[in-house]
Structures are given as C-alpha cells and as structure tokens.
Amino acid sequence: QVQLQASGPGLVKPSGTLSLTCAVSGGSISSSNWWSWVRQPPGKGLEWIGEIYHSGSTNHNPSLKSRVTISVDKSKNQFSLKLSSVTAADTAVYYCASTYCTNGVCYRFFDYWGQGTLVTVSS
Amino acid sequence: EIVLTQSPGTLSLSPGERATLSCRASQSVSSSYLAWYQQKPGQAPRLLIYGASSRATGIPDRFSGSGSGTDFTLTIRRLEPEDFAVYFCQQYGSSPPTFGGGTKVEIK
Secondary structure (H helix, E strand, O other), X not given: OOEEEEEOOOEEOOOOOEEEEEEEEOOOOOOOOEEEEEEEOOOOOOEEEEEEEOOOOEEEOHHXXXXXXXXXXXXXXXXXXXXXXXXXXXXXXXXXXXXXXXXXXXXXXXXXXXXXXXXXEOO | OOOEEEEOOEEEEOOOOOEEEEEEEOOOOHHHOEEEEEEOOOOOOEEEEEOOOEEOOOOOXXXXXXXXXXXXXXXXXXXXXXXXXXXEEEEOOOOOOEEOXXXXXXXX
16 A cells, blocks of 8 residues: 655745655555645645646646746655745645545545645744 | 635535535536545645546545536535545546635534
8 A cells, every 4th residue: 555655844834935855665666656745724625736747747736826836856766846936825635645546547536645744834 | 727616615514424525616617627636634635536536546336426518517416424525526537737725514
C-alpha cells in the first residue's frame, strides 16, 4: 500500500516561497500514476493545487496562476511543490495525494493521502 | 469551474439513524465522475465513494452513493459512532477538480 509523507517549513514569510516535499513509500513514483497537491485552509474546504506525472508533465489549478511549480525526483521517490509570492490566504494544511489509476487509466480523485502539513504565512 | 454545494452544512443525528447528504453541482458532472470523502479532525480525507456509487476498497456497505447530472447523494444507512465526521464531495469530470464545502455529521 502506498504511503505519502509531506514535509517542509511550517512558517513562511509573506511574499516568500512555500516549499514542500512528499516522500512516497510502498510504491514507485515512476508507476503509472499522477501525484497531486491539495490544500485546506483552517476550518474550510479542499482545493486542488496541481499534479505531476513521473515524466515531469504537470497540470495545475488556474486559480493559482503561475505561482505553482511542481517537480519530481525519481531518484528519491518524491515530488515537490513550490508556491511563490505567498500571502496569508495561502495559510493551509497541505496534503499530497495519489490519483486513482486502474488498467492504465487515471481519474482525478484521490485514493491515498499523506497526513498533511500545516503551513502558516506570517511575518 | 464546477461549483459544488453541499447541504445541509451540519446534520445532527443519533447513532443508528440514517444520514442523507446532498451535493449539487453548478453544471452537469460528466460521466457521474463524483467522489465522496470522510474527514475526521486532524486527519487526511479518506476516499469512500467514486463514480457516484462505487465503494472504495474496505468501505462498509452502510455507505452508499447515488445520483447523476447535477444532484448526488451520500447515504449512511445506520450511523456508527465512528461515522461522525465531515464529508466532502468532489467532481473530477471537468478540470480543475473541485470539492464541496462539506457537511458535518454530528452526534445529536
């Protein structure tokens, strides 16, 4: 069973860059799967940020415009998120998750989730 | 993007009762690509239902999903103590995938 573990600084200054990493265990990041980031502001709902395939192909939520960069490191079996120009509105629990794939087809819902990491944007 | 509206915001019920949660989409969800998740405090969401009505691996059969188009329902047949949590719907038929605001099922 795939396990995901997100990690990174818990505090980022306004206008800075949020950087998180998700370590994948129990499976290969090079499997036929997409890997996503989802966030949840305190007490609120969920927002999909974007996804990456092991080839490096990415998709992201247009609401975050060009602030998002998602990358993959196959040698470390992990993928990463960078979110630039952060404001207090980016304060949230950030989850990494795997997209459900079966018989070579992937559907953009999420069967495995990491435990989440809280990132606070504050000076 | 598709906006999902969940109702009610809070459902107060007793163990053993039936829970009916609604998720309404701002436009038709293609191929009934709708999922439901359960989230407990301090935990990540857990996948319950996908394809509007298919239970995920290991999910008890007291959980069932139904609906199509713009109206979807999650039903919990007889609430167990561990079912009191927040439930989110998510559509994945259009990009970007979007989530509803959640329904909290609390103990009455």
